[in-house]
Amino acid sequence: MEQLYQQVILDHSRQRSGEGELQAPDGESFQVNPTCGDECTVQVTLAEGAIDSLAWTGKGCSISQASLSLMYEMVHGQPVAEAEQLGETFRELIHNRGQELDEEKMDLLDDLGAFTGVGRYSARVKCALLGWMALRGALAQAQPTQA
Amino acid sequence: MTDLLNLAGDFPLLDRTVRGGKPLVYLDTGATSQKPAAVLEAERAFNSRHNAAVHRGAHQIAEEATEAYEGARAGVAQFVGADFGEIIWTKNATEGLNLVAYSFLNATLGRGGAEAERFRLNAGDEIVVTELEHHANLVPWQELAAKTGAVLRWIPVTPDGRLDLEQLDVISERTRVVAFTHASNVTGAITDTAPIVARAQEVGAYTVLDACQSAAHLPVNFAELGVDFAAFSGHKMLAPTGVGVLYGRRELLEAMPPVLTGGSMVEIVTMESTTFMPPPQRFEAGTQMVAQTVGMHAAVDYLTGIGMDKLAAHEDQLAGELLAGIAEVPGVRVLGPSSTQDRLAVVAFDVPGVHPHDVGQVLDDQGIAVRVGHHCAQPVHRAFGVHASTRASAGVYTSSSDIQAFIAGLHQVVKFFG
Numbered sequence A: 001m002e003q004l005y006q007q008v009i010l011d012h013s014r015q016r017s018g019e020g021e022l023q024a025p026d027g028e029s030f031q032v033n034p035t036c037g038d039e040c041t042v043q044v045t046l047a048e049g050a051i052d053s054l055a056w057t058g059k060g061c062s063i064s065q066a067s068l069s070l071m072y073e074m075v076h077g078q079p080v081a082e083a084e085q086l087g088e089t090f091r092e093l094i095h096n097r098g099q100e101l102d103e104e105k106m107d108l109l110d111d112l113g114a115f116t117g118v119g120r121y122s123a124r125v126k127c128a129l130l131g132w133m134a135l136r137g138a139l140a141q142a143q144p145t146q147a
Numbered sequence B: 001m002t003d004l005l006n007l008a009g010d011f012p013l014l015d016r017t018v019r020g021g022k023p024l025v026y027l028d029t030g031a032t033s034q035k036p037a038a039v040l041e042a043e044r045a046f047n048s049r050h051n052a053a054v055h056r057g058a059h060q061i062a063e064e065a066t067e068a069y070e071g072a073r074a075g076v077a078q079f080v081g082a083d084f085g086e087i088i089w090t091k092n093a094t095e096g097l098n099l100v101a102y103s104f105l106n107a108t109l110g111r112g113g114a115e116a117e118r119f120r121l122n123a124g125d126e127i128v129v130t131e132l133e134h135h136a137n138l139v140p141w142q143e144l145a146a147k148t149g150a151v152l153r154w155i156p157v158t159p160d161g162r163l164d165l166e167q168l169d170v171i172s173e174r175t176r177v178v179a180f181t182h183a184s185n186v187t188g189a190i191t192d193t194a195p196i197v198a199r200a201q202e203v204g205a206y207t208v209l210d211a212c213q214s215a216a217h218l219p220v221n222f223a224e225l226g227v228d229f230a231a232f233s234g235h236k237m238l239a240p241t242g243v244g245v246l247y248g249r250r251e252l253l254e255a256m257p258p259v260l261t262g263g264s265m266v267e268i269v270t271m272e273s274t275t276f277m278p279p280p281q282r283f284e285a286g287t288q289m290v291a292q293t294v295g296m297h298a299a300v301d302y303l304t305g306i307g308m309d310k311l312a313a314h315e316d317q318l319a320g321e322l323l324a325g326i327a328e329v330p331g332v333r334v335l336g337p338s339s340t341q342d343r344l345a346v347v348a349f350d351v352p353g354v355h356p357h358d359v360g361q362v363l364d365d366q367g368i369a370v371r372v373g374h375h376c377a378q379p380v381h382r383a384f385g386v387h388a389s390t391r392a393s394a395g396v397y398t399s400s401s402d403i404q405a406f407i408a409g410l411h412q413v414v415k416f417f418g
């Protein structure tokens, strides 16, 4: 159990970063997990190719909430391209059946590496990725307005 | 105290271990039941000895297959207090409930001739459902209402998870259909059907009973209940997946237009038009799930051998043990009646501050299988002010030690996330 629920995950599911709503988001995406009805909304504003602000709201399990909280900490203020790359790497990790990725990727993932064990439980994959799906949607919506 | 049944040994799957050698504690029977060896063997024997196309061909094996298929129908009919011709095989309860809704839609479109006019829905007619329904007995009626212009209304749920029988005046002269559950797969509440059926009959509305949870756990007699239609699934009552039943009063089935059309359900087919067979064949288009019906026959025989009264008493005691055990876990709230009165051993609950997924995960780590999520019943969860819940549900093979393991596991959950 402790392998799945790493301390980082438990901490972030209790003390969540980035929860809230933006006044005028450039992009926003709502995602639901149809098996449990968990949901989240991620909003972003962009400035000069970077995520200027990010906020999220949602209901869900500790895995999904911690994933959103850590996502907030790691991508707000970052260039969009880097955030997208981090998202891709995280997806790769979660789909890796509980195995770590190569060292370079694990370095990139940093604290997100705590989610490695989630990949062993196929029913929880969607929990870990829900927020990141919303981020991808929000960024896609925000970018045309930047062009 | 009743003597508990001791039948786990009849169920091969319950022998296995999970998550690195932990004995399985299976408390997800509300979702799907495990199958006794007798059912597995009946299916195997059919496939290895008697498999052929039913109602076709004059060879011996085809006759044997037909007898097995129709014999299963007779067995299931007797099990639920129906006549042979009132049992339609479906894939599951969901299909059975949809079958009624789609047949009414076809009648509304003018199919089925003058006889089927009685099922026509007009704009302004009303369909009454309940807040307690599984999506399978809600969404098909929403769809039928949207297609016909009928208005959907519902009986609300009480704070302890029962249908609010004080609110039966939502059933009015405009009501054409009343669709309601016999027992909730979330709150475990068993419906007092009599006042609902009486009220529906008073206004001339058809009654449609979701008997998925009841047929599997209680003695059920549809003729005595006086409902017009009822649906249930084999897989929840020790039978294989892929087979379910729609019960309909014969007089109604005879007047209803078919839904799926094609082979096996027709009399005369010309290039222009077709006449249809009488029920039940009218509603069984195409090659059917014959081996599964044979498995279902074995399942109802197995249940009859135990006695549904004994099974209900067994589960009543387990429900009491579940409720008493959960009541001792700090903070946990049961979504449903807190006593075993008119209640199944299906107990959904909320652990404040701990998401059901996380509850289920910690239990799973100890080999305890429960259901987490909204259990295909979002509205009743909303009524309780939660999004999702964890549910433990017992069956014929469940023992007191299963319940004890679960309660110990639940204490672990609270400790782990506390």
Ligand SMILES: Cc1ncc(COP(=O)(O)O)c(C=O)c1O
Pocket: B030, B031, B092, B093, B094, B095, B134, B136, B137, B181, B183, B184, B185, B210, B212, B213, B233, B235, B376
């Ligand atoms: C009360 C109730 N109704 C309907 C259903 C639907 O059954 P099935 O999925 O077998 O069609 C279920 C099972 O989940 C149920 O518990």
